[in-house]
Amino acid sequence: MLSAPGPWPGTSGVLYLHGFNSGYGSPKAALMRSACAALGLRCETPQLPHRPAAAYRLAESLLEGLGPKPLLAGSSLGGFLATCLAERHDLPAAVINPAVRPVRLVTGWVGEVFVNAHTGERFAIEPGHVEELSHLTPVAVSPGRYLLLLGTADESLDPTDAFDLYRGARTILHPGGDHAFGMLAEYLPAILAHGGHGLAPGRITDQDLDMDDA
Secondary structure: OEOOOOOOOOOOEEEEEOOOOOOOOOHHHHHHHHHHHHHOOEEEOOOOOOOHHHHHHHHHHOOHHHOOOOEEEEEOHHHHHHHHHHHHHOOOEEEEOOOOOHHHHHHOOOOOEEEOOOOOOEEEOOHHHHHHHHHHOOOOOOHHHEEEEEEOOOOOOOHHHHHHHOOOOEEEEEOOOOOOOOOHHHHHHHHHHHOOOOOOOOOOOHHHOOHHHO
């Protein structure tokens, strides 16, 4: 299901932000690079630090290199960060199963240790993660700047939370889609169209993943 309003034309590049404990080598990041390469668009898919404030600063530092009006995109916690940037810099964004209340989510992880499969980094969630997320969280969002993509069977986040927060945004619901949103390739044309770019359906598939990211 896709609802209005319409796209933001003429975006100058794409900044894709991965989810919690994911990375540059994730399949979604690789698909985004392939789609941008097919269109000749500048694209950044950085490996984000696990600390939210540091991740936000790194993402923000890349905006200038993507031209005057980049399209933001992000999945899960990356969708939250893309929202923070979109609201601060008046930019369009496509968010995939975005984390809506990351403070509540991460509070339950304090003391838990994670290992990033992409970098090998081992880290623990600290109260500082919660504090930084709290400071970053926007008071409200402007629905007209967003394309919201939701899997209705997300096992990690309640899709109704995102549907409520972004109510009025262009929205795509994928029945039975999980948190990983493994069907991203078929929605790349809609994501790029949100930024005013035409990508032919089926142009990019899972077979286009970077060899290092397979």
